Amino acid sequence: xxxxxxxxxxxxxxxxxxxxxxxxxxxxxxxxxxxxxxxxxxxxxxxxxxxxxxxxxxxxxxxxxxxxxxxxxxxxxxxxxxxxxxxxxxxxxxxxxxxxxxxxxxxxxxxxxxxxxxxxxxxxxxxxxxxxxxx
Amino acid sequence: xxxxxxxxxxxxxxxxxxxxxxxxxxxxxxxxxxxxxxxxxxxxxxxxxxxxxxxxxxxxxxxxxxxxxxxxxxxxxxxxxxxxxxxxxxxxxxxxxxxxxxxxxxxxxxxxxxxxxxxxxxxxxxxxxxxxxxx
DNA sequence: GTTTACGTTTACGTTAACGTAAACTATACT
DNA sequence: AGTATAGTTTACGTTAACGTAAACGTAAAC
Numbered sequence: 463x464x465x466x467x468x469x470x471x472x473x474x475x476x477x478x479x480x481x482x483x484x485x486x487x488x489x490x491x492x493x494x495x496x497x498x499x500x501x502x503x504x505x506x507x508x509x510x511x512x513x514x515x516x517x518x519x520x521x522x523x524x525x526x527x528x529x530x531x532x533x534x535x536x537x538x539x540x541x542x543x544x545x546x547x548x549x550x551x552x553x554x555x556x557x558x559x560x561x562x563x564x565x566x567x568x569x570x571x572x573x574x575x576x577x578x579x580x581x582x583x584x585x586x587x588x589x590x591x592x593x594x595x596x597x
Numbered sequence: 598x599x600x601x602x603x604x605x606x607x608x609x610x611x612x613x614x615x616x617x618x619x620x621x622x623x624x625x626x627x628x629x630x631x632x633x634x635x636x637x638x639x640x641x642x643x644x645x646x647x648x649x650x651x652x653x654x655x656x657x658x659x660x661x662x663x664x665x666x667x668x669x670x671x672x673x674x675x676x677x678x679x680x681x682x683x684x685x686x687x688x689x690x691x692x693x694x695x696x697x698x699x700x701x702x703x704x705x706x707x708x709x710x711x712x713x714x715x716x717x718x719x720x721x722x723x724x725x726x727x728x729x730x731x732x
Numbered sequence: 733g734t735t736t737a738c739g740t741t742t743a744c745g746t747t748a749a750c751g752t753a754a755a756c757t758a759t760a761c762t
Numbered sequence: 763a764g765t766a767t768a769g770t771t772t773a774c775g776t777t778a779a780c781g782t783a784a785a786c787g788t789a790a791a792c
Contacts, residue, residue, distance in 0.1 A: 479750095482751065486750060499758085501758090524748075524749090525748080525749075
């Protein structure tokens with residue numbers, strides 16, 4: 463097992479957020495670090511949760527949505543009805559994510575199109591300078 | 598050519614936003630409908646722009662970012678230096694988008710994993726009810 | 733001719749997601 | 763002892779992206 467214990471500024475540094483942000487996430491019920499005296503002590507589980515929160519943010523999910531998604535990943539002690547409801551939620555999120563993936567793809571397509579228009583407009587001589595960095 | 602002309606409430610209805618939103622986007626320089634007397638008249642170009650704005654939103658881009666992206670798509674009258682700067686911006690956005698696509702994929706992977714854990718936990722009898730809607 | 737539907741501007745209100753500052757505590761060097 | 767470093771709580775401030783309400787114009791419908 464790894465170090466498994468981080469201070470608030472450890473995580474803040476690593477993920478480039480402020481300590482205020484971490485306390486805010488806790489306030490919102492997204493993180494729940496243990497206390498050592500007065501200070502917060504984050505476990506590696508907390509670290510993972512933070513990672514998921516930030517990933518969610520980048521993908522345009524609200525903190526509330528991220529919390530929902532994260533609780534999906536957690537050990538479900540639930541009964542059958544809860545399991546089925548969880549499965550339904552998963553399907554729902556999956557649909558959303560797959561839709562967004564498509565939108566990203568068409569956005570990329572648009573960008574590539576504009577890009578090639580640009581390249582056509584460029585005098586041949588300049589191409590090796592300005593041209594494709596892609597793959 | 599299509600109808601090519603929409604009222605503010607036409608677009609509001611079609612895209613399920615309020616008229617306030619459309620006026621707000623205009624205020625922010627994202628849309629620029631023509632006026633007929635006092636009223637706004639949106640062209641099909643405006644409609645496309647709106648579509649792009651909303652897509653950007655779903656993908657977690659701010660309105661400012663969306664405006665930047667949209668102007669990338671537009672006919673570049675620019676000179677060589679402008680073209681090269683545009684190409685650079687495109688590359689940048691492409692990188693971001695490709696990164697997000699990866700993140701979506703790993704999110705989907707996580708969801709699938711949780712899903713199969715759920716399915717394992719379900720008594721066999723229930724599976725045909727709760728099971729896969731996928732594909 | 734007035735009600736209904738649709739449009740306008742102006743302006744203050746609201747929510748999410750933090751930023752920022754003040755005032756305080758607890759170790760940890762020097 | 764003094765001061766730097768890292769932590770805490772409390773609370774008001776800020777920005778983006780609209781919501782909401784007031785007060786008004788205009789044109790068709792009854």
